[in-house]
Amino acid sequence: MNGMHDLGGMHGFGPVDPEPNEPVFHHEWERRAFALNLATGFLGRWNIDMGRYAREHMPPAAYLATTYYEHWLYGLERLLVETGLVAATELETMRRLGPGPVKALGPADVPKALRNRRAARMEDRLAAPRFKAGDRVRTKNLHPTGHTRLPRYARDKVGVIDRDHGVFIFADAHAATGEKVPQHCYAVRFEGRELWGPDAGPRDAVFVDCFEPYLEPA
Amino acid sequence: MSDHHHGHEHEHDDRPGAHGAPLTDVQLRVRALESLLVDKGLVDPKALDTLIDTYETKVGPRNGARVVAKAWVDPAFKQRLLADSTAAIAELGYIGRQGEDMVVLENTPKVHNVVVCTLCSCYPWPVLGLPPVWYKSGPYRARTVIDPRGVLREFGVDLPDDVEVRVWDSTAELRYLVLPERPRGTGGMSEEQLAELVTRDAMIGVAQVKAPAR
Numbered sequence: 001m002n003g004m005h006d007l008g009g010m011h012g013f014g015p016v017d018p019e020p021n022e023p024v025f026h027h028e029w030e031r032r033a034f035a036l037n038l039a040t041g042f043l044g045r046w047n048i049d050m051g052r053y054a055r056e057h058m059p060p061a062a063y064l065a066t067t068y069y070e071h072w073l074y075g076l077e078r079l080l081v082e083t084g085l086v087a088a089t090e091l092e093t094m095r096r097l098g099p100g101p102v103k104a105l106g107p108a109d110v111p112k113a114l115r116n117r118r119a120a121r122m123e124d125r126l127a128a129p130r131f132k133a134g135d136r137v138r139t140k141n142l143h144p145t146g147h148t149r150l151p152r153y154a155r156d157k158v159g160v161i162d163r164d165h166g167v168f169i170f171a172d173a174h175a176a177t178g179e180k181v182p183q184h185c186y187a188v189r190f191e192g193r194e195l196w197g198p199d200a201g202p203r204d205a206v207f208v209d210c211f212e213p214y215l216e217p218a
Numbered sequence: 219m220s221d222h223h224h225g226h227e228h229e230h231d232d233r234p235g236a237h238g239a240p241l242t243d244v245q246l247r248v249r250a251l252e253s254l255l256v257d258k259g260l261v262d263p264k265a266l267d268t269l270i271d272t273y274e275t276k277v278g279p280r281n282g283a284r285v286v287a288k289a290w291v292d293p294a295f296k297q298r299l300l301a302d303s304t305a306a307i308a309e310l311g312y313i314g315r316q317g318e319d320m321v322v323l324e325n326t327p328k329v330h331n332v333v334v335c336t337l338c339s340c341y342p343w344p345v346l347g348l349p350p351v352w353y354k355s356g357p358y359r360a361r362t363v364i365d366p367r368g369v370l371r372e373f374g375v376d377l378p379d380d381v382e383v384r385v386w387d388s389t390a391e392l393r394y395l396v397l398p399e400r401p402r403g404t405g406g407m408s409e410e411q412l413a414e415l416v417t418r419d420a421m422i423g424v425a426q427v428k429a430p431a432r
Contacts, residue, residue, distance in 0.1 A: 005337055005338060006336065006337055007336055007337075007356055007359040007360040008334075008336030008337075008359065008360065008363045008364070008387065009336075009360065009363055009364045010356075010360040010361075011360070013355075013356040013357040013360045013361065014357055015357060015372055016352050016355065016357045016358045016361070016369060016372055016373070017352055017355070017357065018350065018352045018373070018419075019350070019351060019352070022350050022351065024273060024274045024278075024347065024348055025270075025274065026351075027245070028245075029244055029245045029248040029249070031270045031274070032248050032249070032252055032266060032270075033248050034269070034270065034273070034348075035265075035266035035267075035269040035270050036248070036251065036252060036255065036261060036266065038269050039261050039262070039265050039266055039269060040255065040260060040261065043260065052337075052338060055338070064356070068339065068351065068354045070244055073244070073247065073248060073251070076251075077251070080255075085258075085260055086254065086255070086258065086260075090254060090258075091251075091254075094250040094251065094253070094254050095254070096254060096257040096258050098258075099258055099259050100255075100258035100259050100260035102260065103259065104259055104260055104261050104262040104265065105261075105262060105265045106262050106264070106265055107262060107264040107265045107267070107268040109265070110265055110268040110269055110272070111268075111272075113315075114269075114272060114314050114315050115313060115314045115315075116314060116315065116318070117308075117313050117314065117318055118318060119315070119318040119319075119391065120318070120319070120390075120391035121318065121319055121391070149337065149389045149390050150389070151336050151337055151387065151389060153336075153363060153364075154387075165319070165321075165390070165392055168319075168390060168391050169391075171390065171391075185390045185391070185392070187321075187386075187392075189384075195363070195364075196364050200364070201366075201367060201383065203379065203380070203381070203382045203383065204366055204367070204382075204383045204385070205382065205383070205384050205385070206363050206384075206385045206386075206387060207384060207385065207386045207387065208387050208389050209387070209388065209389045209390035209391075209392055210389070210390075211390065
């Protein structure tokens, strides 16, 4: 979706503002919001792409006026209700009507859950690649209302396949239905001037990881 | 984005009663949500503590620094690291969530790589920990793809015009780690000493590694 999260290329944000010796978390509530997201994610009621899509629904003005873990909190509340883990009235009153349908992740389960080594990658034999390194491609002019990993700045642009990363779960479909559709994912090199016009640096390039359905031969 | 409004704040302990300050709306909301989820048996607070402790104290950029230092002193490891980054990083035990599929990008005198996630905050957790606020902020996400040299200059990296800048937007499930150039004058240093020189920012690609002052 063309949400506020898709920030690449916008003007007006001002300088980057790094904080010396920044702590991992700035507030206790950030720690809890972070961990609540992970712990409920491990319950298996939604996948990571659904999680991202939920955050992307935050209205633009609210997205810009809130901090990072507030985005996570927004997405989490939305998912809890959508998946039926929490009733809408429970979220409204913050009082439970009954027990949840699944059992909590215990502390002993955490290390194993975090060590999982296979997330989005699928077996290469599941899909034949349409493109190879060096091929010229054009990204499609797509504006889906669903989740997509093709940023607006890289739509309808010509680039060159830098490498084929292999086969991955297609995030767009995974967010919509949970179905694991195998698709090749390629690093596509776009020259700065193709993306941004003549003011871009002549020796600047942006690499975008593109799922095969975003691409057609150029 | 207001993410960066937190810049330069110090730790604010907003646990109940700390400093006697009133709780903000978001503090209250997170506390209420945690209580609700615990009441419903969906969340175990001890699991939350374990998750927080893992990312606050156990995983962080020192892991990535060890990968970089090893690549600097061990040419065979460097070769493996660039050919199959995930497997080579796993040799050091750094595996798991948000690092399942790694790509290492080598900086050279002619090519400078820098990593961003314009759509959210994708970042290689097992080797760098959780991302800093600036990495997740509007300015960095908006500008790095359209004005990479301007952003790099703000970080103190002023690249000559003949150096190619490659920006990697982590839009899919690959997670990127920059292998910075080894600074001159570090020939006599051990792997452990070299690891001490490697900064998080250098592994994102917004800094270069400096030799220690003599």
